[in-house]
Amino acid sequence: MTTDPFLLFPINPIDFYGIINPNLQNMLNNIPQFDFSALDDTIWNPKIDKITPDNVLDLEYNQKLELISDRRTSIEILERLADDEDIYVRLYLAQSNNSSENILRKLSQCWHGRISLAVSRNQNAPSDILIKFSELRPGNLTICLESICHPNFPIESLIKLADDEDDHIKAWVTRNPNTPSIALEKLSDDEDKYIRRWVARNPSTPSSTLEKLSSNHDDGTRMYVWMNPNTPLYILEKLSYDEDHGVRMYLVENPNVSREILERLSNETFWYVPEMMARNRNTPYYILEKLANHTNDHVRKS
16 A cells, blocks of 8 residues: 555645645646536436445446535435545545535545545535644645635634744634634734735734734735735825835735825836736726826836
8 A cells, every 4th residue: 555645745835925835736736636517417327316325336436426526416325435445536525515524524534645635625624624634744734734724714723823833834824714803913923924924915804903014114014915805095095105116016906996096106107006007907097098108118008
């Protein structure tokens, strides 16, 4: 029996940007991803009524996949398929949103890296399994981090992990959209800039924290504040005067930026700012007409 490579991966696979390193990415690309939507809902095996939990494991491989993908398949049959000896049948079952919490609990007990990763990404993943997966480190850091940023991960556990010593853990706590404001406020003062940047992007970050981060010494942190869809207009107004042209340049992409800000930034001497504005679909037409006559070729062509 070969050991799954996920269980042996020797280094931290994900950086603070949430980017998986190339070696692990190649490994992930080799995991079969079954497109359940490709199966036509109108196509159904006429012998389906004869399929039972007792004989479902005797079906052909493709028939099992069709059963997994169809919403009409009974829970009893899906639970039986969780015992299938074919690892890929169980993998597809772990990926399917038709799988119940009990089925995912059962699949998580096999401790196969690929299946565990699929369970950690399933929208029905139970919170108790996600907590168990979050303790799988350092050897299974990928599964651990995927579990932490899952929407079903318990809030009380997110608050606890905000004090974790591992920067990777804290970084992925900030990526969970359900992380409470009390944890995000604490992490906004973290010495690691990448953690502060993810706090700035989190939609649950309160306005008071975003205002504080908009004055952070790190240009990237201030830049991520404008990316937050909940950043108030008065903070966007403040950022429009930021000394860093990169902050001003990307600020114009925020859909909440006022026309007054866009009008002022359209007169920027640093041509990258109006060029980015010309590419933005939310820029008012009268400003686009003005930019069409800009002195810079890049702006006019945009």
